[in-house]
Amino acid sequence: MRLLQRLQRIDKRVYDRITRVGTPVLDGFTPKFVQGTDNMAPWVLVSATLAVTGGPRLRRTALRAIVAAGTANLGATAVKYLAQRSRPDSSAVPEARAPYRTYPSSSFPSGHTAAATGYAGGVMADAPLPLSVLVSAIAGMVGFSRVHSGVHYPGDILGGAALGVGSALLARALVPPRPELVFGANTVPAGEAPEDPEGVGVTVVINPRGGDNTVPALSTADTTARVARRLPRARIVPMSADDDVAEVMDKAASDCEVLAVAGGDGTVNAGATAALAHDRPLLVLPDGTLNNFARTLGLTSVETSLRAFAGRRLARVDVGEVDGHVFLNTSSFGSYPRMVERRDRWADRIGKWPAFALALWRDLREVQPTPALVDGSPAKVWWAFVGNCRYRTHARMPGLRENLDDGQLDVRVLCARTPFPRLRALADVLLGRALSGAGYTERLTESLTLAIPDEPRLLAVDGEIMEGAPTVVFRKRPAALKVFVPAAANG
Numbered sequence: 001m002r003l004l005q006r007l008q009r010i011d012k013r014v015y016d017r018i019t020r021v022g023t024p025v026l027d028g029f030t031p032k033f034v035q036g037t038d039n040m041a042p043w044v045l046v047s048a049t050l051a052v053t054g055g056p057r058l059r060r061t062a063l064r065a066i067v068a069a070g071t072a073n074l075g076a077t078a079v080k081y082l083a084q085r086s087r088p089d090s091s092a093v094p095e096a097r098a099p100y101r102t103y104p105s106s107s108f109p110s111g112h113t114a115a116a117t118g119y120a121g122g123v124m125a126d127a128p129l130p131l132s133v134l135v136s137a138i139a140g141m142v143g144f145s146r147v148h149s150g151v152h153y154p155g156d157i158l159g160g161a162a163l164g165v166g167s168a169l170l171a172r173a174l175v176p177p178r179p180e181l182v183f184g185a186n187t188v189p190a191g192e193a194p195e196d197p198e199g200v201g202v203t204v205v206i207n208p209r210g211g212d213n214t215v216p217a218l219s220t221a222d223t224t225a226r227v228a229r230r231l232p233r234a235r236i237v238p239m240s241a242d243d244d245v246a247e248v249m250d251k252a253a254s255d256c257e258v259l260a261v262a263g264g265d266g267t268v269n270a271g272a273t274a275a276l277a278h279d280r281p282l283l284v285l286p287d288g289t290l291n292n293f294a295r296t297l298g299l300t301s302v303e304t305s306l307r308a309f310a311g312r313r314l315a316r317v318d319v320g321e322v323d324g325h326v327f328l329n330t331s332s333f334g335s336y337p338r339m340v341e342r343r344d345r346w347a348d349r350i351g352k353w354p355a356f357a358l359a360l361w362r363d364l365r366e367v368q369p370t371p372a373l374v375d376g377s378p379a380k381v382w383w384a385f386v387g388n389c390r391y392r393t394h395a396r397m398p399g400l401r402e403n404l405d406d407g408q409l410d411v412r413v414l415c416a417r418t419p420f421p422r423l424r425a426l427a428d429v430l431l432g433r434a435l436s437g438a439g440y441t442e443r444l445t446e447s448l449t450l451a452i453p454d455e456p457r458l459l460a461v462d463g464e465i466m467e468g469a470p471t472v473v474f475r476k477r478p479a480a481l482k483v484f485v486p487a488a489a490n491g
Contacts, residue, residue, distance in 0.1 A: 113139075203237060
């Protein structure tokens with residue numbers, strides 16, 4: 001008790017000293033700043049800005065930070081009911097400085113400071129240094145202004161900061177940083193490219209259908225202009241709706257030193273196939289809907305890719321192969337290819353993402369398992385996933401990759417079991433093999449043999465649907481493809 005009283009006296013003395021500090025500028029600023037930080041307004045605004053303008057890395061940062069701020073704010077509200085500390089007597093604070101003369105809630109801890117510290121901690125986990133410094137400075141100003149305006153004691157600020165740090169650590173555990181979003185997945189270093197920085201010997205194939213497969217992407221003109229500005233001596237090949245993507249890519253790769261492709265994962269797959277056939281390095285310009293392969297390389301925008309070309313850093317990455325077709329991300333069979341086929345059939349009328357949601361809903365209601373032999377073992381497959389290199393797992397679903405050079409296929413198979421096959425499939429996905437049984441399996445392997453006796457034998461290869469042979473073999477081609485990567489992407 002004596003220690004607590006002593007701490008309260010120290011707290012009061014520090015409070016008195018801070019509230020005596022005043023200048024016309026500071027006295028006019030802090031009360032407005034206090035009111036401006038109500039309801040987590042600045043943190044919601046910053047997160048919304050990062051979500052709209054940032055890439056996958058900053059969107060993840062924004063999510064983690066706002067989760068931390070919200071958790072800290074709720075925690076502070078709960079502690080206030082327990083602490084019930086009286087507010088400082090703000091009568092000694094100048095009228096122009098104190099935004100609130102009556103403040104009914106408990107003083108300890110400062111909820112504003114808790115939210116600000118939590119947000120700053122969430123941002124600092126993986127944001128660029130300038131952004132981390134800016135957000136930390138704003139958080140510091142929140143704490144100072146709460147005392148300077150006579151709303152809180154310094155001890156309230158320290159208590160709020162402690163809650164904020166704890167919330168930031170919790171948010172980091174829930175939404176951990178993904179280094180591959182910053183630097184790209186690990187790859188095999190392949191030296192530097194001798195290419196001319198202005199693009200001599202570079203052929204750039206731009207697929208205007210890369211955004212939704214049917215309508216030219218709105219960003220196509222911008223991508224063409226960026227490439228022409230940064231690589232003025234490169235040959236740019238714009239594709240039309242009537243062109244065969246594979247033929248265009250093969251012709252371009254046969255007559256260049258570097259093949260660059262702008263589009264989504266399907267376009268990049270065709271470019272990689274041509275680059276492998278002609279032993280050309282591939283420059284990926286992400287200009288599609290998902291851009292999974294580009295994102296895994298750390299190429300989050302066309303501008304990032306052009307900087308990677310200017311840096312001349314080359315690396316080798318694994319590719320997968322199924323039935324003679326290359327895949328950079330995933331190949332799958334079972335219900336997923338049918339769902340993609342439905343999505344593509346409806347995308348012309350309602351758009352790609354609404355079509356995907358509708359196809360998923362129909363698939364969940366109507367899908368039937370596919371009889372198959374997986375490495376010689378009979379199975380009725382709901383869906384099967386084969387990834388090029390190991391994927392992180394989120395609720396049994398594949399997420400991101402940390403490596404593009406591990407020589408492995410990531411195989412995940414969900415099989416039907418009776419009775420109640422749909423309910424048991426749901427339990428297998430949610431609970432895993434340890435609790436529900438052997439319906440869902442995961443393993444790493446270098447090859448996989450699949451036999452599907454009945455037609456249609458649909459396979460999805462990097463999102464594109466194809467008809468497979470009665471028996472197909474999935475295998476790895478380690479470090480087969482040479483690509484441009486950001487300077488830090490080699491680990």
